[in-house]
Amino acid sequence: xxxxxxxxxxxxxxxxxxxxxxxxxxxxxxxxxxxxxxxxxxxxxxxxxxxxxxxxxxxxxxxxxxxxxxxxxxxxxxxxxxxxxxxxxxxxxxxxxxxxxxxxxxxxxxxxxxxxxxxxxxxxxxxxx
Amino acid sequence: xxxxxxxxxxxxxxxxxxxxxxxxxxxxxxxxxxxxxxxxxxxxxxxxxxxxxxxxxxxxxxxxxxxxxxxxxxxxxxxxxxxxxxxxxxxxxxxxxxxxxxxxxxxxxxxxxxxxxxxxxxxxxxxxx
DNA sequence: AAAATTGTTATATAATTGCTATAACAGTTA
DNA sequence: TAACTGTTATAGCAATTATATAACAATTTT
Numbered sequence: 001x002x003x004x005x006x007x008x009x010x011x012x013x014x015x016x017x018x019x020x021x022x023x024x025x026x027x028x029x030x031x032x033x034x035x036x037x038x039x040x041x042x043x044x045x046x047x048x049x050x051x052x053x054x055x056x057x058x059x060x061x062x063x064x065x066x067x068x069x070x071x072x073x074x075x076x077x078x079x080x081x082x083x084x085x086x087x088x089x090x091x092x093x094x095x096x097x098x099x100x101x102x103x104x105x106x107x108x109x110x111x112x113x114x115x116x117x118x119x120x121x122x123x124x125x126x127x128x129x
Numbered sequence: 130x131x132x133x134x135x136x137x138x139x140x141x142x143x144x145x146x147x148x149x150x151x152x153x154x155x156x157x158x159x160x161x162x163x164x165x166x167x168x169x170x171x172x173x174x175x176x177x178x179x180x181x182x183x184x185x186x187x188x189x190x191x192x193x194x195x196x197x198x199x200x201x202x203x204x205x206x207x208x209x210x211x212x213x214x215x216x217x218x219x220x221x222x223x224x225x226x227x228x229x230x231x232x233x234x235x236x237x238x239x240x241x242x243x244x245x246x247x248x249x250x251x252x253x254x255x256x257x258x
Numbered sequence: 259a260a261a262a263t264t265g266t267t268a269t270a271t272a273a274t275t276g277c278t279a280t281a282a283c284a285g286t287t288a
Numbered sequence: 289t290a291a292c293t294g295t296t297a298t299a300g301c302a303a304t305t306a307t308a309t310a311a312c313a314a315t316t317t318t
Contacts, residue, residue, distance in 0.1 A: 012304085012305060012306090013305080013306075014305080014306090019224055019227075022224060022227045022228060022231060023227050025227075025231045026226075026227040026228070026230035026231045027230075038263075038264065038265085039264090039265075040263080040264085040265095048306080048307085049306060049307050049308075050307095050308095051306075051307075051308095052305080052306060052307080054265080054266085055305090055306095057265095065231065068265070068266095069264090069265085070264060070265050070266085070313090070314060070315070071264070071265095071314085071315060071316080072264090073264065073265075074265095078231060078232065082232065082234075085228070085232050085234070086234070086242060088228075089225050089228060089229060089234075089242060090242055090245065090246050092222075092224070092225040092228075093221075093222055093225050093242075093243065093246055094246055094250075095148055095151060095221070096218050096221040096222050097155075097243065097246045097247045097250055098148075098151045098152050098154075098155040098250050099151060099155070099214070099217075099218060099221075100218060100247070101155035101156075101247065101250050101251050102151060102154045102155045102194065102207060103207065103211065103214050105211075105214075105215070105218075107243075107244060107247055107248075107251075110243060110247060111240055111243065113215060113218060113219055113222075114222065114226070114236075114239060114240065114243055115236060116219065117219050117222055117223055117226045118226045118229070118230065118236055118239060119236075121223075121226055121227050121230050122230050122236075141275090141276060141277090142276080142277075143276080143277090167292080167293065167294080168293090168294070169292090169293085169294095177277080177278085178277060178278045178279075179278090179279095180277075180278075180279090181276080181277060181278080183294080183295085184276085184277090186294095197294070197295095198293090198294085199284090199285060199286070199293060199294050199295085200285085200286055200287080200293070200294095201293090202293065202294075203294090
């Protein structure tokens with residue numbers, strides 16, 4: 001899987017990496033049990049510092065996407081705690097939902113938008129690169 | 130409407146204000162045409178600096194929620210550009226959707242979550258305080 | 259056994275961001 | 289005139305982001 005960072009983005013580099021890896025898992029390019037590149041390898045590959053990659057991995061561990069193993073590095077391992085995940089998700093979408101209400105975007109249209117985004121991810125499963 | 134900031138939060142103060150004002154508009158506590166407090170008044174009220182409030186207002190203007198008028202201060206004025214708003218919303222929920230797919234949360238359950246959050250906001254319309 | 263690679267930890271530095279403080283300005287309102 | 293508005297400017301401080309080295313113990317590889 002290809003990972004890149006945009007040095008002109010106002011999003012922190014470690015967050016860019018985090019997001020791309022989450023999308024990678026969601027689309028099946030990275031599977032449970034897979035090992036991510038070592039912090040040094042990935043750092044060199046995308047031309048950033050080792051610690052920036054390490055921070056991305058640490059965030060992914062805290063969010064329950066990987067386990068960090070001294071032997072195997074960062075291994076994709078999805079946490080099972082659905083209740084926590086659901087609560088976090090509700091908080092993540094809260095502001096977006098408030099904006100929708102402000103703009104008079106109805107529930108049906110929100111569903112349509114959600115499906116658009118969701119399907120764009122889910123239907124890309126199993127495809128490579 | 131009551132505005133507060135949490136100094137222990139890891140969310141920036143100006144973002145806390147921004148979010149509360151967006152929720153205020155969404156729930157009808159603040160209506161189109163209403164004036165927000167002056168930057169100095171609100172700053173004193175929540176015990177923060179004038180410029181921090183100003184930044185919140187500036188963000189709200191950039192996002193199309195208010196217009197800044199030297200005479201009337203910050204007036205709630207919703208931008209009409211739906212296409213832009215929809216695109217921004219899709220970006221805002223993208224990572225959350227990816228996380229849902231990772232966790233095996235299906236579209237139906239996402240709809241249920243969305244409705245929960247959406248209704249909690251929309252159904253609070255017209256109520257006061 | 260030796261060499262290389264792993265995550266981890268520790269400093270140090272620089273740039274940026276968030277927040278505050280103070281001050282001043284032009285325009286508006288009372 | 290006096291009091292208020294948003295706006296702009298400068299300065300300082302703390303935290304964050306990212307970098308650069310360096311070293312450590314544990315594990316793999318050779």
